[in-house]
Amino acid sequence: MSASKSVRVEIKVNGKAVAAEVEARLLLVQFIRDVAGLKGTNIGCDTTSCGACTVLLNGQSVKSCTVLAAQADGASILTIEGLAPEAGDGSGEGAASLMHPVQRAFHENHGLQCGYCTPGMVMAVTSLIAEAGPGELDEAAIREGLEGNLCRCTGYHNIVASALAAAREAGVAVARTGAGE
Amino acid sequence: MIPASFEYVRAESLDEALALLVEHGDEVKLLAGGHSLLPLMKLRLATPSVLVDIGRIDELKYVRDEGDVVAIGALTTHHDLARNALLSRHVPVLAHVAGQVGDPQVRHRGTIGGSIAHGDAASDLPAVVLALGGTYVVAGPKGRREIPASEFHLGFLETALEPDEALTEIRVGKWGEGGWGFEKLTKRAQDWAIVGVVAVRREVPDGAGAGAVAAGSGIGVALVNMASVPVRAASTETALADGASIADAAALADADCDPAADVNASVEYRRHLARVLVRRALEQASR
Ligand SMILES: Cc1cc2nc3c(=O)[nH]c(=O)nc-3n(C[C@H](O)[C@H](O)[C@H](O)COP(=O)(O)OP(=O)(O)OC[C@H]3O[C@@H](n4cnc5c(N)ncnc54)[C@H](O)[C@@H]3O)c2cc1C
Numbered sequence A: 001m002s003a004s005k006s007v008r009v010e011i012k013v014n015g016k017a018v019a020a021e022v023e024a025r026l027l028l029v030q031f032i033r034d035v036a037g038l039k040g041t042n043i044g045c046d047t048t049s050c051g052a053c054t055v056l057l058n059g060q061s062v063k064s065c066t067v068l069a070a071q072a073d074g075a076s077i078l079t080i081e082g083l084a085p086e087a088g089d090g091s092g093e094g095a096a097s098l099m100h101p102v103q104r105a106f107h108e109n110h111g112l113q114c115g116y117c118t119p120g121m122v123m124a125v126t127s128l129i130a131e132a133g134p135g136e137l138d139e140a141a142i143r144e145g146l147e148g149n150l151c152r153c154t155g156y157h158n159i160v161a162s163a164l165a166a167a168r169e170a171g172v173a174v175a176r177t178g179a180g181e
Numbered sequence B: 001m002i003p004a005s006f007e008y009v010r011a012e013s014l015d016e017a018l019a020l021l022v023e024h025g026d027e028v029k030l031l032a033g034g035h036s037l038l039p040l041m042k043l044r045l046a047t048p049s050v051l052v053d054i055g056r057i058d059e060l061k062y063v064r065d066e067g068d069v070v071a072i073g074a075l076t077t078h079h080d081l082a083r084n085a086l087l088s089r090h091v092p093v094l095a096h097v098a099g100q101v102g103d104p105q106v107r108h109r110g111t112i113g114g115s116i117a118h119g120d121a122a123s124d125l126p127a128v129v130l131a132l133g134g135t136y137v138v139a140g141p142k143g144r145r146e147i148p149a150s151e152f153h154l155g156f157l158e159t160a161l162e163p164d165e166a167l168t169e170i171r172v173g174k175w176g177e178g179g180w181g182f183e184k185l186t187k188r189a190q191d192w193a194i195v196g197v198v199a200v201r202r203e204v205p206d207g208a209g210a211g212a213v214a215a216g217s218g219i220g221v222a223l224v225n226m227a228s229v230p231v232r233a234a235s236t237e238t239a240l241a242d243g244a245s246i247a248d249a250a251a252l253a254d255a256d257c258d259p260a261a262d263v264n265a266s267v268e269y270r271r272h273l274a275r276v277l278v279r280r281a282l283e284q285a286s287r
């Protein structure tokens, strides 16, 4: 490989290979939105702060506004659209039952208001749960684990509740102790 | 925001990266995790004309037990350091602080080598290596050399690395027995430290293996964001070695540094924070 302003990349997005000749400076989030055509991944701050652009790169959460498409060449990317493709946009009859457990937890716990931060939140929670061992996630660990994701609407309470519900379903939440629960 | 146009090339090995540095001369930058460099490039505060991507060089991703020393490959991510069992056992302070850098997404991409080579005095990991009396291994066309952490950072974003050199390894002595403390004051959870403090205390027989830690006491205290480079709180270390109480020693915490004012804190507030946070970190370290 020699240094060049355009780079041929092939990135597996939600299981489907997307190949293109792109500018070296193209960001992964632009690749996802404009080359792969998937607009579910949002750009909020564009400065690595808000987490709206969070996707999974080889299974780990990353802020796709701060990764070059060229760096992701050959990698597997999972975006919000790829979590549970059968559920479509979530509006169809019975779609809730087809959602990914993290999506369903947000749905059931009212973990969103305007929804702008939601794709990034859901991907960040998905990564957090995938990395956690049994009994590792409690409210504090979830709040810390979501440090990189900002929400202007909810005050976070229901987002944390959603994440906790999803962690319970995945068996990685702290054991329940209180009789009231 | 889109970075200014540049040429990209991916190095598959350290040797290839070093050759590319020589080939492209002045205008080239290494790209590791990209979590310091790309934000600067997006703001056009950095406009390298060639990026050599070293992010895939697996030979520089490791944490190895080398007897008295733990050796860490420069491309090991903060995430991998935070979860590394060997590091957690022998240098727990480094594993802990790596787990406090930024947020999970930043830790999945950012590397210890990038954090150290970038040379921002607000970074946490350089202060840890400094407090531990560690060393940095760098490689270039003239071969390999080892630089003590105390001689590596020269000024704001300025290090002892030559333009044709790469940082390859971080070496820290096993800490084992003893204690440590880490204090970091931020306004928002994911932010850089306004002031940070690393304190480490090693139980050592006089001088043995203490390396660069304050003679005899086995105590190292380093400050984040209290000068243009990470600095040791030398007066505090000396006072402790001479038998001063933690409170008295901590009162000297800002004696050896030259902090700047910025939007987050005035010079006086930073000095105050350093004294308070050093006391807290030393209290943790002595438990
Ligand atoms: C939102 C956010 C929050 C953050 N919070 C913190 C924080 O709280 N504490 C903290 O310490 N850091 C923080 N960081 C910085 C983070 O730790 C970076 O990952 C790190 O500083 C740089 O590592 P990198 O691998 O991303 O380096 P890059 O951005 O790839 O490189 C940085 C610089 O180092 C050079 N370089 C990289 N690797 C080498 C090498 N092996 N040899 C020679 N030169 C090299 C590059 O050429 C470049 O000039 C934060 C970053 C972000 C985006």
Ligand code: FES
Residues within 6 Å of the ligand: A042, A043, A044, A045, A046, A047, A048, A049, A050, A051, A052, A053, A054, A063, A064, A065, A066
């Ligand atoms: S858009 Fe990427 S972090 Fe905000």
Ligand code: FES
Residues within 6 Å of the ligand: A112, A113, A114, A115, A116, A117, A118, A150, A151, A152, A153, A154
């Ligand atoms: S729901 Fe509106 S930003 Fe989070």
